[in-house]
Amino acid sequence: MSSHDPKTSHEQVPAGMAMPNEDVLSGAENAPDDAASYIAPVSRHAATMGDPNAKAILEVKDLKMYFPVKSSGIIRRTIGHVQAVDGVSFQVPAGGSLGLVGESGCGKSTTGRLITRLYEPTAGTINFDGQDISKTSARGLKPLRREIQMIFQDPYTSLNPRHSVGSIIGAPLEIHNILPKKQILPRVQELLEIVGLNPEHYNRYPHEFSGGQRQRIGIARALTLQPKLLVADEPVSALDVSIQAQVINLLQDLQDEFGIAFLFVAHDLAVVRHFCPEVAVMYLGKIVEIADRETLYNRPNHPYTQALLSAVPDVKQAAIGGRRERIRLEGDVPSPINPPSGCRFRTRCPLAQEICARVEPPLLQIGKRHKVACHFAGELGKHPDKPVTAGLLGVDDSGTPDPGASPSVDVGNEPGFADTWFDLERRTMASA
Amino acid sequence: MFAYVIRRVFIGVILLIVMSLVTFVLFFASPVDPGRYACGKNCSPAQIEQTNKALGYDKPVIEQWTDFLKGVVVGREYPDDPALRAAAPQLVVECPAPCLGYSVVNSVTVNEELKERFPLSLSLALAALLMWVTGGVLFGVIAAVRKGTIVDRGIVALSLIFYAFPAFFIGLFLLKFVAIKWEIVPVPVYTPIAEGGLGLWLQGLFLPGLTLALLYMAGYVRMTRAFVLESMSEDYVRTARAKGLKSRKVLTKHSMRAALTPLVTMIGLDFAGLMGGAIITETVFNYNGLGKLAVDATVTYDLPTIIGLVLLLGTFVIVANIIVDVLYAVIDPRVRVG
Amino acid sequence: MSSFLSVRDLKVHFPTVDGIVKATDGLSFDLERGKTLGIVGESGSGKSVSSSAILGLHRRTSAQVSGEIMLDGVDLLKLSDEDMRRRRGKDVAMIFQDPLSAMHPYYTVGNQIGEAYRVHHDVSKKVARARAIEMLDRVGIPQPDRRVDDYPHQFSGGMRQRAMIAMGLINNPSLLIADEPTTALDVTVQAQILDLLQDLQRDFDAAVIIITHDLGVVAEMTDDVLVMYAGRAVEYGSCKEILTHPEMPYTWGLISSIPDVSGDTSAQLIPIPGNPPSLLNPPSGCAFHPRCTHRDKVPGDLCTTVLPELLPGTRTEGHLKRCHLTNPDVVYEREILPEIAPDLVEER
Structure with missing residues (x-):
């Protein structure tokens, strides 16, 4: 057929x-x-474990992406900006994974595209393997494209229907002049086998494959040039449940075998939990909480993370009758063109007070591998009554500048984690 | 929306200016001496020179072009050379703004030529448009609703047949048989409304309009059919059915409204194109429209007429496009923002 | 006493040039008012096709629908097209997955909701509009009198789904079918919509069918669950029973291929190998056999040659499963559960 x-x-x-x-x-x-x-061999996996001492292969600092908004007048002026990504800093360890989660419009996909330099960032640095690539020209990016590859969400539209699978996977080898023509086919077949497709199917076209298999083709294409970093933008959300697990496990196999680092962009918190030892939660262009998996999922300190987690239906819990209380978030995400002052989450936050509208909470390190951007950071049900950040920022509890106070800690927006952090209980600096 | 239209008009004007320049340059880049053509075959070199002076062909191209633009804005007089005008004041021709030039071949200003031909071409295009859109949409929808049946296949096949026949064949057939031999309708003669009233006007347009309409209808039948079928598989049509709406209402209110939107673009462009493009039909019925004028002007190397036509038809295409875009915004609320 | 909704041996077949596509092949279930049934399956399992059949959305020219759909004592499949149309949107209503494409882009939200009312009630546009505003308010849209004149694209995803629900419920239907109602939505919005659906079901006392691929939604929303594979029910029973003691390898596969947001991180993610089967040419015997990893526990070539009946499982009478395994409960407890939920095993 x-x-x-x-x-x-x-x-x-x-x-x-x-x-x-x-x-x-x-x-x-x-x-x-x-x-x-064709039934591909499948593997099974427990959640990925991270190595906290791994060197960062990607270090992003203060990354911003503003898209201009034009007026509709006779002369089209820029009248504002969509602040899609607004000052994001993080690290991805070599061979490790960072998960980027958040709801639609939070800027997670834009961040992924900035890393692959599909866009040029408005500001900030993207340090990849010791080189800042945030301003590199189109020509200078070509070698970079070998190192950073992307896997897209939609396996139906991201493959050219008129090209055979062999030429889709082999194209990067030709473009970058890596292999002589003769050796391309064997390499393509090898790649097909790695991603669990029949190597004899290199001359077939994308429509002859199922959704999950097409996603495997997309992965094979991304692997062709042996990248060091893969940006996976919702790699499984378009797939059927049983196929999702196949693809996640495949990605895990590849990570183990080739030591590829992942920036894993997804809205599915359960999938991210399984795949990423470290997770950053984004809301309206900013990271509101970033932590290792255990901390973020078991002891989230940001009210948004808490709401997000409580909204995810938990099959195994629900099945044994242990349904958790949901935290209801009212309304919709505000427009990124005109985001709320101070803390961007305050319009929907059950904890919001005066200070939240006046002062933007810094992304403060509060644990060994845990940062949170909230004036009232604390575990669910244990949020403090008074802002924990007031002293640090030199303001009083309502957010008005306090000339008497001197900021006690330097709260920068550095990627990665420091050896010392601010202890929420004692309100002093602490270390391991 | 208003600002958008202004912006589009502005861009349109610039486009027209560029078009006129390109036509000028192309014309003078050709190896033919326009003065020689304008003057006639037996002209002496002196006569040619005089013609050149009268029409301004002796000036550099760019200067001629700016003179032309000036004429469009404020009008001008012919002959171009002031000395010639002073020598024979009785021969001076006024060409009021917007002056598109003077055709020596026909001894008349281009504006006069166009004014004479324009109503016919417009009437013809309108008549054809009306017939092919009505027929195309009607048969297209019927074919879509009866998809796969003999009715559907019949309509598609018939429209293809008409599409395959050249215009001169259909035109001649209608003229020689339907009008002359079988006398089903009178032999068409174009009568402006002002002279013969609505009835005669329509009568004159029926057969030539039908010739053009049959040609264009094929495409519209097929497109309407495809768009309606496509919209019938849209989720919102399923929603409409799930509400319990009658199938007729689902078709007219939900399916067709979306399906016909892309047709608006086609209609606008086809209509504008037809204004100067109905050459064969005009020739068959011996109607002096813009299409015929264009062919004649090209054959006799009548530069002013050609430029005038290019600009008039260009304006039509631009205006049609703007109207289409505005209509789009009226039909589709999603386009209205921004 | 028969159920409020009782579907018996429902078949939806599509004749094509390549043969007959048996999208739904013999489906039976019951549902009472005020109760929720979850139909679970992957794309191509026949779950949406079956629900469209209940609404009578299949055209006779393209689909052959047979069997019996008794709603409140009336067999919907025996009704004339016109009688079915009169019930559609009134007794049985449906809300769809993607509210952006399921609403007409050219008409205002109020117009489309009001239209649903006017189809079944002979009232003026003004009355219908007022009723639309009332419903928008009921589903929690702020400033409904202003938003009623907005177009769908001016609504956010969550608000569009609320409007869709308003449209479905405006005629107070006794049966509501929700086809993947939250799949296109973010989790916090999904939570809002699920809460709303539960509230409304209580108020309207409707029978609800939720079609989904998301076991999380099933776990939170449903009383009974029907798992479909290749056009047939493979497991049917109460939600709790199915999620805690599933007895069909496909259901095991579904449960073990989804990661969790809580629990032990050493839990394994075990995919189902292969791909969903072709409905044109389904596998012989049990349609799941090519992907089943427990086939070797069944003697002989039973799985590849004989289609198993939908029979009561090992634990409770109402729990039906379609599988040749004789001791699925033991296999699940010993082989599956320790892998996917080591922490639960300890608790038990």
């Missing part, structure tokens, strides 16, 4: 104007095709 014309896989729908939206009749999922019925 491999003779399917690219068009027919969608046209074998029965005279179907009233067809239900389900993929039953349209996708290659059901094409009676041996490419789709």
Whole structure:
């Protein structure tokens, strides 16, 4: 059945104007095709473990991306900016993974695209393997493209339907003149085998594969140049549940085998928990909390992280009747064109007080590997009554500048974690 | 929206100016001496020189072009050379703004030429438009609703047949058989509304309009059919059905409204194109429209007429585009913002 | 006494040039008012096709629907097209997955909600609009009298889904089908919408069918669960029973392929190998057999040759499963649970 014309896989729908939206009749999922019925070997995995001492391969500091908003007048002026990413700092350890989570519009995908330099950042530095790539020219980026690759969300639209799988995967080798023509095919077959596809299927077209297999093709393409960093933008959210796990485990295999570092951008908190030993939570262009997995999921200190986690249905808990109370967040995320003053989350925050509108909370390190940006940081149900940050910022408890106070700690926006941190209980600096 | 239109008009004017310059330069880049053509075959070198002076061909191209632009804004007089005008004041031709030039070949200003031909071409294009849009949409929707049946196949096949026949064949067939031999309708003669009223005007436009409409209809049938079918599989059409709406209402209110939006773009462009492009039909029915004028002007190397036509038709395309965009915003609320 | 909704041997077949696509092949279930049934499955399992059949959305020209759908004593499949149309949107309503594409981009939200009311009530546009405002208010849209004149694209994703729910409930239907109602939404918005659906169900006393691939949604929302694979029910029972003591390897696969936000991080993520099958040419015997890792526990070639019946499981009468395994409860306790939830095993 491999003779399917690219068009027919969608046209074998029965005279179907009233067809239900389900993929039953349209996708290659059901094409009676041996490419789709090839059963790849699967692996099983526990959650990835991180090495806290690994050197950072990517260090991002104060990264900003403002998209201009034009007026609709006769002369189009820039009348504002969408502050998609606004001062984000983080590290990705070599061979490790950082998860970037948040809801739509929080800037996580834009951050991913900035790292791959699909956009040029408005400000900030992107230090990759010792080199700042935030301002590198298009020409200078070419060698970089080998080192940083991207996996996209939609396996249906991110592959060119007119190119065979072999040429999709082999194209980077040709573009970068890495292998002589003769050796490209063996390498493509090797890659197909690595990602669990039949190596004999290199001359087939994307439509002959199912969604999960297409995502494997996308991964093979990203692997072609043996990158050091993969930016995975929602790599499994378009896939069926059973296929999601296949792809996550495949990525884990690849990380183990080739030591690839991942920036894992996703909205699914459970998937991120499984894949990333370290996780950053974003809200309206800023990181509100970043911590190692255990801390972030078991002892989140930011009210947004807490709300986010409580909103995720927990199958195993619910099944044994142990349903947790949800924290209801009212309303919608405000516009990134005109974000709220002070803390961006304050308009929906159950803890918000005066200081939150006046002063933006710094991303403060409060544990060995834990930073949080909240004036009232604390574990769920144990949030302090008075802002913990007031003394540090030289303001009083309502947020007005206090000339008497002298900031006691330097709260920079450095990527990574320091050896000393601010102890919330004692309100002094502490160290391990 | 208003600001948007202003911006588009502004860009349109710049585009027209550039078009006029390109036409000028192209014209003079050709190996033909325009003065020689304007004057006629048996002119002596002196006569040619005089013609050149009268029409301003003796000046550099750029200067001629600026003179032309000035004429468009404030009008001008012919002959171009002031000495010639002073020598024979009785021969001076007034060409009021917007002056598009003077055609020596036809001894008349270009404005006069266009004014004479324009109503016919516009009427013809309108008549054709009306017929092909009505027919195209109607048959397209029927074909879509009856998809896969004999009705559907019949409509698609028939429209293809008409599309495959050249315009002169359909035109001649309608003229020789329908009008002359079988006398089903009178032989078409163009009569302006002012002279013969609405009835005669329509009568004159029926057959030539139908010729053009049959040609264009094929595309519209197929597009309407495709768009309606596509919109029928949209989620919002399913929603409309899930509400319990009658299928007729689902079709007219939900499906067709979305399906016909892309047609608006096509209509605008096809209409503007038809203004100067109905050459064959005009020739078959011996109608003096803009298309025929364009062919004649090209053959006789009548520069002023050609430039005038280019600008008029260019304006039409630009205006049609602006109207289409505005209509789009009216139809689709999502376009209205920004 | 039969149930409020009782579906028996529902089949939806689509004839194509390549053969018959059996999208739904013999589905039976019951549902009472005030109760929620979750239909779980992956794309192509037939879950949406089945629910569209209950609403009578399949055109006779493209689909062959057979079986029995008894709603409140009336067989919907025996109704004429016109009678079915009169019930659609009134007795049975549906809300769809992606509210951006499920609402017409050219008409205001109020117009579309009001239209749903006017189809079944002979009232003026003004009355319908007032009713739309009332419903928008009911589903928690702020300033409903102003937002009623907005277009769908001016709403956020969560608000559009609320508007969609308002549209579905405006005629006070006794059966509401929600097709992946929260799949396109963020988690905090999903939580809002699920809460809202539960509230409204209590108020309207409707029977609700939630179609989803998300076991989390199932766990929080449903009373009963029907797991579908390749057009057939493979497991059916109470939500708690199915999620704690599943007895069909496909259900095990679903449960073990999703990571959790809490619990032991040493829990394994175990995918189901392979891909969903073709409905045009489904595998012989048990449709799941090519992907099943427990096939070797069944003697002979039963799995590849004989389609297992949907029979009561080992624990409770109402728990049905379609599998040849004779001791699925033991296999699950010993082989699956320790891998995917080591912490739960200790608790037990």
